[in-house]
Amino acid sequence: MASCGVLQMMDWEVCVICGDGGGILKCPADSKQKNGADIYRNFLESFKGFQDCKSLPVPVQFSGEQSPEEFMAHKAKWHKSCHLKFAPSKLKIILGKKRNLESGQSEGGPRKSKRMSMGMAKQESFMFCTKITGTLHACATMTLDNDLRLMATELQDAELLAVVTL
Numbered sequence: 223m224a225s226c227g228v229l230q231m232m233d234w235e236v237c238v239i240c241g242d243g244g245g246i247l248k249c250p251a252d253s254k255q256k257n258g259a260d261i262y263r264n265f266l267e268s269f270k271g272f273q274d275c276k277s278l279p280v281p282v283q284f285s286g287e288q289s290p291e292e293f294m295a296h297k298a299k300w301h302k303s304c305h306l307k308f309a310p311s312k313l314k315i316i317l318g319k320k321r322n323l324e325s326g327q328s329e330g331g332p333r334k335s336k337r338m339s340m341g342m343a344k345q346e347s348f349m350f351c352t353k354i355t356g357t358l359h360a361c362a363t364m365t366l367d368n369d370l371r372l373m374a375t376e377l378q379d380a381e382l383l384a385v386v387t388l
Protein backbone atom coordinates (compact mmCIF):
# COMPACT_ATOMS: atom_id res chain seq x y z
CA MET A 223 0.00 0.00 0.00
CA ALA A 224 3.05 2.25 -0.17
CA SER A 225 1.85 3.82 -3.39
CA CYS A 226 -1.48 4.83 -1.91
CA GLY A 227 0.01 7.77 -0.09
CA VAL A 228 -2.97 9.97 -0.78
CA LEU A 229 -5.31 7.47 0.80
CA GLN A 230 -3.18 7.04 3.92
CA MET A 231 -2.42 10.69 4.34
CA MET A 232 -6.05 11.67 3.91
CA ASP A 233 -6.93 14.29 6.47
CA TRP A 234 -10.67 14.21 6.99
CA GLU A 235 -10.65 17.29 9.20
CA VAL A 236 -9.91 19.62 6.31
CA CYS A 237 -11.71 20.30 3.05
CA VAL A 238 -11.48 17.05 1.03
CA ILE A 239 -11.29 19.11 -2.15
CA CYS A 240 -8.74 21.87 -1.54
CA GLY A 241 -7.13 20.42 1.61
CA ASP A 242 -7.52 23.69 3.50
CA GLY A 243 -8.94 23.59 7.02
CA GLY A 244 -9.69 27.31 7.18
CA GLY A 245 -13.01 29.00 6.61
CA ILE A 246 -16.43 27.47 7.05
CA LEU A 247 -16.42 23.75 6.29
CA LYS A 248 -19.68 22.06 5.46
CA CYS A 249 -20.23 18.44 6.36
CA PRO A 250 -23.07 16.70 4.49
CA ALA A 251 -22.92 13.83 7.00
CA ASP A 252 -24.07 16.27 9.68
CA SER A 253 -26.91 17.56 7.56
CA LYS A 254 -30.22 17.00 9.28
CA GLN A 255 -32.45 17.61 6.29
CA LYS A 256 -30.63 15.70 3.58
CA ASN A 257 -29.18 12.26 3.27
CA GLY A 258 -25.43 12.81 3.55
CA ALA A 259 -24.59 9.62 1.64
CA ASP A 260 -26.65 10.86 -1.33
CA ILE A 261 -24.83 14.16 -1.33
CA TYR A 262 -21.47 12.36 -1.26
CA ARG A 263 -22.62 9.97 -3.99
CA ASN A 264 -23.75 12.81 -6.24
CA PHE A 265 -20.50 14.63 -5.63
CA LEU A 266 -18.36 11.57 -6.40
CA GLU A 267 -20.33 10.79 -9.55
CA SER A 268 -19.87 14.33 -10.72
CA PHE A 269 -16.19 14.20 -9.77
CA LYS A 270 -15.68 11.04 -11.85
CA GLY A 271 -17.36 12.72 -14.81
CA PHE A 272 -14.91 15.62 -14.57
CA GLN A 273 -12.06 13.16 -14.18
CA ASP A 274 -13.18 11.12 -17.22
CA CYS A 275 -13.01 14.12 -19.50
CA LYS A 276 -9.79 15.30 -17.81
CA SER A 277 -11.41 18.58 -16.87
CA LEU A 278 -11.08 18.73 -13.09
CA PRO A 279 -11.86 22.34 -12.11
CA VAL A 280 -9.30 22.17 -9.27
CA PRO A 281 -6.81 19.54 -8.02
CA VAL A 282 -8.35 17.48 -5.22
CA GLN A 283 -6.92 15.95 -2.07
CA PHE A 284 -8.55 12.55 -2.43
CA SER A 285 -7.79 9.82 -4.95
CA GLY A 286 -11.31 9.37 -6.27
CA GLU A 287 -11.24 5.71 -5.15
CA GLN A 288 -13.26 6.41 -2.03
CA SER A 289 -16.87 5.35 -1.80
CA PRO A 290 -19.71 7.60 -0.62
CA GLU A 291 -19.89 5.36 2.47
CA GLU A 292 -16.25 6.08 3.24
CA PHE A 293 -16.89 9.79 2.93
CA MET A 294 -19.88 9.32 5.22
CA ALA A 295 -17.91 7.32 7.78
CA HIS A 296 -15.17 9.96 7.93
CA LYS A 297 -17.67 12.82 7.80
CA ALA A 298 -15.89 14.32 4.84
CA LYS A 299 -16.08 18.11 4.80
CA TRP A 300 -15.68 20.75 2.15
CA HIS A 301 -16.06 24.42 1.52
CA LYS A 302 -19.32 25.31 -0.15
CA SER A 303 -17.37 27.14 -2.86
CA CYS A 304 -15.14 24.09 -3.48
CA HIS A 305 -18.15 21.79 -3.71
CA LEU A 306 -19.85 24.11 -6.19
CA LYS A 307 -16.92 23.76 -8.58
CA PHE A 308 -18.00 20.15 -9.09
CA ALA A 309 -21.66 20.92 -9.72
CA PRO A 310 -23.26 18.52 -12.25
CA SER A 311 -24.48 21.52 -14.25
CA LYS A 312 -20.85 22.56 -14.83
CA LEU A 313 -19.99 19.05 -15.94
CA LYS A 314 -22.83 19.17 -18.45
CA ILE A 315 -21.44 22.38 -19.95
CA ILE A 316 -17.98 20.83 -20.32
CA LEU A 317 -19.41 17.67 -21.89
CA GLY A 318 -21.51 19.75 -24.25
CA LYS A 319 -18.48 21.77 -25.39
CA LYS A 320 -16.49 18.59 -25.84
CA ARG A 321 -19.23 17.07 -27.98
CA ASN A 322 -19.44 20.17 -30.17
CA LEU A 323 -15.70 20.14 -30.67
CA GLU A 324 -15.67 16.48 -31.64
CA SER A 325 -18.56 16.72 -34.09
CA GLY A 326 -16.97 19.81 -35.61
CA GLN A 327 -13.73 17.95 -36.24
CA SER A 328 -15.37 14.90 -37.77
CA GLU A 329 -17.11 17.00 -40.39
CA GLY A 330 -13.80 17.95 -41.96
CA GLY A 331 -13.76 21.61 -40.95
CA PRO A 332 -13.65 24.62 -43.26
CA ARG A 333 -12.06 22.76 -46.20
CA LYS A 334 -15.25 20.89 -46.89
CA SER A 335 -17.47 23.94 -46.79
CA LYS A 336 -15.07 25.76 -49.13
CA ARG A 337 -15.26 22.95 -51.65
CA MET A 338 -19.02 22.85 -51.40
CA SER A 339 -19.21 26.57 -52.18
CA MET A 340 -17.11 26.20 -55.33
CA GLY A 341 -20.01 24.66 -57.18
CA MET A 342 -17.55 22.63 -59.26
CA ALA A 343 -16.94 20.22 -56.43
CA LYS A 344 -19.05 17.45 -57.88
CA GLN A 345 -17.58 17.67 -61.35
CA GLU A 346 -14.04 17.82 -60.00
CA SER A 347 -14.37 14.79 -57.85
CA PHE A 348 -16.00 12.94 -60.73
CA MET A 349 -13.02 13.75 -62.93
CA PHE A 350 -10.55 12.68 -60.26
CA CYS A 351 -12.17 9.30 -60.04
CA THR A 352 -12.42 8.51 -63.72
CA LYS A 353 -9.64 10.38 -65.48
CA ILE A 354 -6.72 11.12 -63.16
CA THR A 355 -7.17 8.98 -60.15
CA GLY A 356 -5.76 10.29 -56.91
CA THR A 357 -3.19 12.68 -58.36
CA LEU A 358 -4.80 16.02 -57.77
CA HIS A 359 -6.42 15.74 -54.37
CA ALA A 360 -4.14 18.28 -52.74
CA CYS A 361 -4.07 20.79 -55.57
CA ALA A 362 -5.37 24.29 -55.22
CA THR A 363 -8.30 24.97 -57.51
CA MET A 364 -6.55 27.64 -59.58
CA THR A 365 -3.60 25.49 -60.61
CA LEU A 366 -5.81 22.45 -60.77
CA ASP A 367 -7.80 24.11 -63.48
CA ASN A 368 -4.70 24.87 -65.54
CA ASP A 369 -3.29 21.41 -65.03
CA LEU A 370 -6.50 19.82 -66.14
CA ARG A 371 -6.76 21.99 -69.19
CA LEU A 372 -3.17 21.17 -70.10
CA MET A 373 -3.72 17.50 -69.58
CA ALA A 374 -6.96 17.48 -71.51
CA THR A 375 -5.25 19.29 -74.37
CA GLU A 376 -2.34 16.88 -74.37
CA LEU A 377 -4.60 13.90 -74.28
CA GLN A 378 -6.92 15.40 -76.83
CA ASP A 379 -9.69 14.42 -74.48
CA ALA A 380 -12.63 16.34 -75.85
CA GLU A 381 -14.94 15.32 -73.09
CA LEU A 382 -12.62 16.46 -70.32
CA LEU A 383 -11.68 19.57 -72.23
CA ALA A 384 -15.30 20.50 -72.51
CA VAL A 385 -15.69 20.21 -68.76
CA VAL A 386 -12.59 22.14 -67.70
CA THR A 387 -13.11 25.01 -70.11
CA LEU A 388 -16.61 25.61 -68.85
Ligand SMILES: [Zn+2]
Binds near residue numbers: 238
Ligand atom coordinates in the same frame (compact mmCIF):
# COMPACT_ATOMS: atom_id res chain seq x y z
ZN1 LIG B 1 -12.02 23.73 0.03
